[in-house]
Amino acid sequence: MQHFASDNYAGICPEALQALIEANVGHAPAYGDDEWTSRVSDRLRELFATDCDVYFAFNGTAANSLALAALCQSYHSVICHEVAHVETDECGGPEFFSNGSKLLTAGGDNGKLTPESVLEVIERRNDIHYPKPKVVTLTQSTEVGTVYRPDEVAAIADMAHRHGLNVHMDGARFSNAVASLGVAPADITWRAGVQVLCFGGTKMGLPVGEAIVFFDRDLSEDFARRCKQAGQLASKMRFLSAPWLGILDNDTWVRHARNANAMARRLADGLAKIPGTALMFPVESNSVFVNLTPAMIEGLRQRGWRFYTFIGAGGARFMCAWDTTEESVDALLADLRALASS
Amino acid sequence: MQHFASDNYAGICPEALQALIEANVGHAPAYGDDEWTSRVSDRLRELFATDCDVYFAFNGTAANSLALAALCQSYHSVICHEVAHVETDECGGPEFFSNGSKLLTAGGDNGKLTPESVLEVIERRNDIHYPKPKVVTLTQSTEVGTVYRPDEVAAIADMAHRHGLNVHMDGARFSNAVASLGVAPADITWRAGVQVLCFGGTKMGLPVGEAIVFFDRDLSEDFARRCKQAGQLASKMRFLSAPWLGILDNDTWVRHARNANAMARRLADGLAKIPGTALMFPVESNSVFVNLTPAMIEGLRQRGWRFYTFIGAGGARFMCAWDTTEESVDALLADLRALASS
Amino acid sequence: MQHFASDNYAGICPEALQALIEANVGHAPAYGDDEWTSRVSDRLRELFATDCDVYFAFNGTAANSLALAALCQSYHSVICHEVAHVETDECGGPEFFSNGSKLLTAGGDNGKLTPESVLEVIERRNDIHYPKPKVVTLTQSTEVGTVYRPDEVAAIADMAHRHGLNVHMDGARFSNAVASLGVAPADITWRAGVQVLCFGGTKMGLPVGEAIVFFDRDLSEDFARRCKQAGQLASKMRFLSAPWLGILDNDTWVRHARNANAMARRLADGLAKIPGTALMFPVESNSVFVNLTPAMIEGLRQRGWRFYTFIGAGGARFMCAWDTTEESVDALLADLRALASS
Amino acid sequence: MQHFASDNYAGICPEALQALIEANVGHAPAYGDDEWTSRVSDRLRELFATDCDVYFAFNGTAANSLALAALCQSYHSVICHEVAHVETDECGGPEFFSNGSKLLTAGGDNGKLTPESVLEVIERRNDIHYPKPKVVTLTQSTEVGTVYRPDEVAAIADMAHRHGLNVHMDGARFSNAVASLGVAPADITWRAGVQVLCFGGTKMGLPVGEAIVFFDRDLSEDFARRCKQAGQLASKMRFLSAPWLGILDNDTWVRHARNANAMARRLADGLAKIPGTALMFPVESNSVFVNLTPAMIEGLRQRGWRFYTFIGAGGARFMCAWDTTEESVDALLADLRALASS
Structure with a gap:
């Protein structure tokens, strides 16, 4: 019997499982220095049509929290929608990884931020007793199943950049947004101003793992060490990365x-x-x-x-x-x- | 060509892969509320012949760091051998997860702590300008390939307990120690005074994942939330847990x-x-x-x-x-x- | 010209200044091992008519954040009023000191929590994706200048204790509440169920410094080290503590x-x-x-x-x-x- | 009877006390927006003969820890002498403020680092399992009472800069070094390559407080918020800053x-x-x-x-x-x- 509780009730899709099995041949260098990880990274660069930096983390909590922590300091804040997963369902993960960055929630119909709702939070305070907004995070598709169109993403990103904020996209269900909009992945990410995307693999049919894609490569300095320290560097990385090959082929994802x-x-x-x-x-x-x-x-x-x-x-x-x-x-x-x- | 760089260059053993494939049937509850996770936990309780609490983390950095963080506060310290992995190869992971607990290194021949070397660190200082030792962590087998005998573990644990310290075992290669000593797993863990064991799965042939076993269940209060917040709760947990079934059967491990x-x-x-x-x-x-x-x-x-x-x-x-x-x-x-x- | 921007625009009251000057005699042991610190601690025990543990911190941000961090772990949460200072004016201080404990805001007329508003937050969620409420913090007097009567404090504390939460009081303006209510300090703190009070000194006329008073002494284990690690242990402690003597005499405060x-x-x-x-x-x-x-x-x-x-x-x-x-x-x-x- | 246990057993020097008393006139803006804080900052810029950024913290633990945290990320490391105060006497303060930056100790006769001992640590490892050295911290004068000459500071700073490390000076007893060497303060700080100095006030005769001086102003971005969040922003700042005026006049310090x-x-x-x-x-x-x-x-x-x-x-x-x-x-x-x- 299939359930409708969560898309992570589903198992591994055949294409991902096949790729995992095929990667299980002999010895391979650990910690990402293997051919599968290298190939997947290249494939993602092709997919996004740009020379981005790619990292892998075990789950969405970690991927989003690590990315947000890389975009601000502990005394900064992150603007998110009031129903965003990072706010409602991570048990304080973003605050933990960033050592205290506060999430500031903004409103918006249908689970979507707007340039205006973001601006309201940016302008709310500017004294040092309040954490300075430094990041806007969008969820694509949103927690309530809606999607941001390219122009909507761009409008929010423009607003953010004009005020010195970085733009992050929580793409736990990025694939569903791409499928829904029928756009190129680049069009709702870097071309629209997104600097870092957490591209969800688990909900697409992988056993485990998400990709963290830095379109703004200046922001990824020493990010591999950040992952390592935070317990997010897989030793047998090939089993985290190879399944991506299975679903990237033929637009399976x-x-x-x-x-x-x-x-x-x-x-x-x-x-x-x-x-x-x-x-x-x-x-x-x-x-x-x-x-x-x-x-x-x-x-x-x-x-x-x-x-x-x-x-x-x-x-x-x-x-x-x-x-x-x-x-x-x-x-x-x-x-x-x-x-x-x- | 096989390599000798690390035991994590090896792939997934056939028994673990088979168990993973068998777990890939239909929909299953997420976040550990599935039958495989439940069964593995029971199997580990049988294996250790005690009613322990079992959690799963993605890798050793996280398993050890989370366990240590649960055994002390940020202003406490952790005594480890000067060549211990937590000290030399985790990029500050234990300090990160604990928000600042300092590792204090002790000596000992052949990579092994002794009651005396531990005592020296415990007694070094007792003023508030120095972090109070609260945990001893043993690596079994050690970083240099030696093993602690049951009486050696017990002597160190006794010393630790007499001074109010908790005892943690980094068992990234626990299986190799058990195989080497020919003892029951309980004999070098809880029967010898170990309160928490990080039982390494990856190096035994799993694709990913370690078990954190609390023999002292008072120490595991709200540990599931600790894992969740720190990005160590797998959504499709069955694929982290099921492979354990494959290697626990028939003493495959x-x-x-x-x-x-x-x-x-x-x-x-x-x-x-x-x-x-x-x-x-x-x-x-x-x-x-x-x-x-x-x-x-x-x-x-x-x-x-x-x-x-x-x-x-x-x-x-x-x-x-x-x-x-x-x-x-x-x-x-x-x-x-x-x-x-x- | 006097201002009405903040009560911390005022200077040092004569009684505090006199006590500070009188403490400036010769050499005295550092880090709180001096006679003035000892005497003030005793005086506070007398004032509260109970054998409480007393610590000093430099300011309210630190006092409240350290106290809250002592009452919960990073994956727990703290319930506060939506206009509480810890939520609105500490630049993420509580989240920083606790390494990620999330503040959950509750409503209530006139800046005051109610048992019902607290209960609503406690019961909102009980899954591990949400940080478990572990502390309720009251501000006395509140951010908007109202005060909790003893029975109001007790009703909230009872609700908190019934659900396993600790009760903290932010008393940056505790003196104003005592003066307003005309009650014994004990009546709105430990007798009403408050376990830890941050007793504000600065706004009472001290140059710098707050007292952290643990009525529940089980909660203060190793708290001195927590203060030390967090940069809140004064070396010349007498100049932080002695001014309290000046204002505690003759009910000057x-x-x-x-x-x-x-x-x-x-x-x-x-x-x-x-x-x-x-x-x-x-x-x-x-x-x-x-x-x-x-x-x-x-x-x-x-x-x-x-x-x-x-x-x-x-x-x-x-x-x-x-x-x-x-x-x-x-x-x-x-x-x-x-x-x-x- | 005078003691020789610590230079913080001494009280407030007359000049500092006088300045504190003189600042206690009427109402003044809080949080550093007062005339005394402004004047001291200017005086320090004159003293160092450069346009540096100046902040105040309550004690040395905080000043050094905040400064180090500003110079690196949690997955970086800080090179210090094996007897440095930050390593031996801060109860894990630097690790706490930085959320896990590891201190790596280097040797050197008479409590002093050398370019060679620093280089040895820099070159020890370059893999991601080890925290990347990002800061060198010098103590001037050292924990054992020796002083670095200008050329010695410069040689270490040159080595650090050549490898991309920042240079911090713990100047809890900076005044003693200046008095001993008979040099201009600039000569053993920014002219020798030091980017941030924690200038100790307490041991010079102040009641409380240290100055954090950023010679490299790019490193102080949003540092005021870092101080605020970490409980190091004094509300009645004038009483922290004004005493500096007393000791800076006439080279009293x-x-x-x-x-x-x-x-x-x-x-x-x-x-x-x-x-x-x-x-x-x-x-x-x-x-x-x-x-x-x-x-x-x-x-x-x-x-x-x-x-x-x-x-x-x-x-x-x-x-x-x-x-x-x-x-x-x-x-x-x-x-x-x-x-x-x-």
Whole structure:
């Protein structure tokens, strides 16, 4: 039975697993000095059509926290959306890695920052009793499943740069945004002003691991040591890097993301016909947020479905993964229809 | 061609890979709430014959640093051997995770602490201008390939406990020590006074990951949150945990360690017959430290062998892995013999 | 000309200065091992009528941050009011000293937490992706000049303790609260459940320094080392401690606080008769928050008055100090009256 | 009775106290925005004959730790002498403020680094498993009372700069070095390549406080916020800064230092005539390290003298302060003579 609790409930996609197995041949230098890591880095430079610096970290908490720590000092602050993962779901990870950089939250409809909401935080204070904003972090696609268009990213990045801030993108679900927008990866990153991207691998179908891509290479000085000290340098790095080869080939990563997005679309379309449900956000990538009745939520749970709800509200989140099938979506919808009419 | 640079040059052992592949079935709860993680934890409790708390981290830097941070505060200190990995090869990782706990180094022959060398550090200072010793960390097997016998561990742990210190064991190569000593894992850990063990998985043949085993469960309060905040909680945890099942079955992990140890033994025995070489430490696990002539070192390098040497000295380190073959050892010896007679 | 920008614009009160001068005799042991520090600590134990542990820090940022860091770990969180100084004016100090403990803000009228607002934060989340609440911090008197009555402190502390949280009080203006409430210091601290108080000295008329008072002595283990490591152990400690003797004698500290409170009262009473002004919060200690017209604010500035205003609003803050005179208050009121009628 | 335990046993010198008292007039802006702080900063720029950036911290632990943290990142390392105060007596302060920068100790006779000893550490390792050296810190005068001549500072700084390291000077006893060498302050700081100096005020006769002087102003970006966050921004800053005016006038600081140095000289000269004593280091500033017999040490203690000894050895340290008198030195010598002949 497939679940809709998180896209990290899914396993390893066949292409990534095959690449991992193929990398398991004999001895290879450790700590990233192997051919697979070198090849993946080159592939990512090709993908982004620029000479970026590439590092690998084990998970998103670390990738984002390390990147943010590299973009500011402890007495600086990071502007993020009030529902950003770094603010709500990292147990203080960014503050830990940066030794105290404060996250300042900004608003914006549909989980998206705007130049205005960012500016409001930048201009809120300028005295030394308040941590100076030094970074803006965007989540692409956002926590609520929406996506920033290239011009939206650029407008925020322009605002940030005009005030001396660096721009970071949390791309745990970057693939879903690319698939949704149908743009070149460069168009929503460096060409739009993003200096560092955390490119999520796990949710794309890898067993473990994210790539940290510095488009602004001045910002990556000694970053390898930062990773090492923080427990993010894999000794058998090839098993972290090689799976990327499997999904970068033939645009597999985009194909998988397209499936996840399509399943979310299918779920949303089905929900639209079910009374008592109401979408909470536009469905632009692989997640569906919907208000359900308490009876529906309870009923789905009893039928064994796993998904997240929000305390004290009727909101439910359904995430689709690279391997989510039409059958699973339809089964979920069928149960919802049954609950709606009961 | 196999190398002797590090035991992490080796790949994934077949048993671990098989277990990983078998865990790749459908959807599973994330963040450790899956059946494989639960089963491995139980297996480790059986293996150690006690009701310990088990956590997983991605690598040794993190496992050791997180464990040490849990055993003291930033204004405390950690006593380690002067050649301990935490002191020499973690780029300040323990200091980073603990926010400043100082490592105080103690001496001891053959890379091993003694109760006396530990006591000397404990008693060195007791004023508030010096960080109070709160932890002793032992490396088993040691950085130079020796092993602590159960009574040696117990004597150090007793000394530590009498002075209010906690005892941690860095077991990056714990398997090699168990294989070498032929003891039950409990005998060189909790029965000898060790409160927390970092049990190395990577060097045993896993793709990635170490287990942190708290025998003293009072010390693990909220440790899961510590891991999460520090970027060490895997979302698809099953792929970190399942491979352990593969090597714990049928004592595979000990069998692999025995092979590595035997290859080191074979190499040491061969070296004994080669003029111009001198072992630097007793060979008790899977590493061989030997003084070679500059010509030998240069000659091996030219023949393509990769291994570590020590700046300004003739010392060379050769590590054997779970998959090191007799053929590889013999080929290395043959080259050394040729170089010795040239 | 006296100002109303902050109570730390005032200088050293005569009693503190006299005590400092009297302590400047000959040589004395450093780092707190002197007679003055010992005597002040005893005097504070008498004042609070309990056997508490006393430490000194240089300023409020450090005192509060060190105390909070002692009450939780980096992966825990601290509940504070949304206008608390630790949240709004410490440039990330609490996060820095604790290496990442997140501040979670709660609401409450008039700058005061309530058991309900605290409970809402405690119960918001209980998963490991969110830092576990471990401390509640109250500000007494609050940032907006209100005070918690003993029963209000007790109700919040009870709620905190029932959920396993520690209770800290930021007492930068503790004296003003004591003077306002007319209670024994014990009644709004340990008898009401407060475990640690940061007792502000600077705003009472000292040149520098705050006392950190642990009523729960189990929480102060090795706290002296925490202070030392964090740069908060004075070598010539007597000059930090002796001035306390000057103000603790004859309840001088309460007398000074009473003056500051009375001047705020006088200012508030005067404002009530001036059209175009509106008090923003009840005036219960030494600060007056009032809405003024832009013309009034501009006019006061032109007449040389220094005070804080809030960006984008008409709010102004006037702080009274131990030495604020009736003449100064009346002069300010006269200028306001003139501006109101112009 | 005067003691020789530490130069911080002495009180406030008259000139500093007078300046403090004179600054206690009416209200003044807080946090350094006052006239005294401004004037002292200008005076220090004059003293050093360059346009440096000046900040104030409460004590040496903080001043040095903050400065070092500004010169490197957590994964870098700081080279210091093996007896440097930052290594031996700060309870891990530098590691705490920097969030993990490791101190790497180098040798050198008489407590002084040399270009060679520094180079040895720089070249020891260059892999990412070892924290990259980024700062050299010199102590002037040194922990054992010797002083670096201008050419010695320059030689070390040149070596550091050639390898990309920054140069910091711990000047807790900078005045004693200046008095000893008879040089312009600029000659042993920026003209010799020092980029940041922590200029000790407390040991010169101030009640509290040190100045952090950035000669390389690029390194001080946002340093005020670093101080604020770390609890080192005084609200009533004038009482931290004004005393400097008292000692900078008329070269009072050098005069006081000269007295301390002369008293150490007098003590050393007297010791030379007492059998059973042996100086341990050249006496070049205000400290005397001498080997005494156990009976002498015990005898001095019984006579009430306070001084430091070194565990397990016969070494004793005698520090002279700005106010140490000939009578005190002679009384100490008389007791030593009596003990020598008994």
